[in-house]
Amino acid sequence: METNNSKKFTQKYLLTAAECNPEREMPLTLVMSRIIEVATLHANAWGVGYSKLIEANQGWVLSRVTVEMTRYPRVNEQYSFTTWIENYNRHFSQRNMEICDKDGVVIGGVRTIWMVINYATREGVDISKLSYISNNISDRKSSVAPQGRLHMVTEATKSTSYTFKYTDCDINRHVNTVKYLELLMNQFPLEKYDKQLVRRLEIAFMHETRCGDTVEVNLNDNDGLDCKLSVDSGRLSHCRARFCFSPR
Structure with missing residues (x-):
C-alpha cells in the first residue's frame, strides 16, 4: 500500500x-x-x-x-x-x-x-x-468520459425474472453493487466474453432493492457491441447499465 x-x-x-x-x-x-x-x-x-x-x-x-x-x-x-x-x-x-x-x-x-x-x-x-x-479535492482529472444518461430498456430482446436472495445483500441491507453486476453480466453467454472484451461499463443505481424483491432484467442487444440493460419492477428502474464491447 x-x-x-x-x-x-x-x-x-x-x-x-x-x-x-x-x-x-x-x-x-x-x-x-x-x-x-x-x-x-x-x-x-x-x-x-x-x-x-x-x-x-x-x-x-x-x-x-x-x-x-x-x-x-x-x-x-x-x-x-x-x-x-x-x-x-x-x-x-x-x-x-x-x-x-x-x-x-x-x-x-x-x-x-x-x-x-x-x-x-x-x-x-x-x-x-x-x-x-x-480539504482534499485534487486538481487531477480523469481520462474517462463522463457517463451519459441511461434509460429503461423498453424494447427488450431478452427478459429474465429474478428474485434477490440473502447472499445478494450487503451491510446496508440492500442488494450489493457487485450482485447487480453479476446479474447483468450473466445475461450474456460465455462465448461472447471469449470473443469480446468489455471496454466500457456504465451503471447507475436508481432505487434500492431488498431481499425478496422480484425484478425483470431487460436486455437490448440489437447492437452487439453497445448493449443496454435495466433491472426493473413495473415502471420503476432499480439499476440501468450499458456494456460496450470490442473484439479481442
Whole structure:
C-alpha cells in the first residue's frame, strides 16, 4: 500500500488464479469490488470510513460507476488502483480512479459518484459542509468520459425474472453493487466474453432493492457491441447499465 498524500491513495494487488474469470483475466466484478475497497481504504485513511459515519447512522453508497479498460490484469499479474476526489456538491462526491500494471502503464480508468445516506430515513445527506472532502479535492482529472444518461430498456430482446436472495445483500441491507453486476453480466453467454472484451461499463443505481424483491432484467442487444440493460419492477428502474464491447 502507498499513500503518497492525503489527496491521492494507491493500493497494490496481485491477481491470483482463484480470482480469475474463464478468460484467465481479472473479472469485471472484481474490478467493481476493488473500486469499493480502495474508496473505503482512502476514506478510512481520512478517518471518515464506516466506523466514523455509523456513529451518525450514516454510510457511503455508490450512485454511478463508469469503467473503461484497454485490457484487464492477467493471472499472477501485479496491478494497482490509485484514487482521488475530483469534485463534490451537496448531494454527491465524484471519485476517480486509475488502474495500472506493475510497470505503471495505465490500463484502465474509473469515474464514480457517491452519496451518503441516513440509514433510518434511507435518504441522502448534505455533504457540502464535510471539511475532510473540501480539504482534499485534487486538481487531477480523469481520462474517462463522463457517463451519459441511461434509460429503461423498453424494447427488450431478452427478459429474465429474478428474485434477490440473502447472499445478494450487503451491510446496508440492500442488494450489493457487485450482485447487480453479476446479474447483468450473466445475461450474456460465455462465448461472447471469449470473443469480446468489455471496454466500457456504465451503471447507475436508481432505487434500492431488498431481499425478496422480484425484478425483470431487460436486455437490448440489437447492437452487439453497445448493449443496454435495466433491472426493473413495473415502471420503476432499480439499476440501468450499458456494456460496450470490442473484439479481442
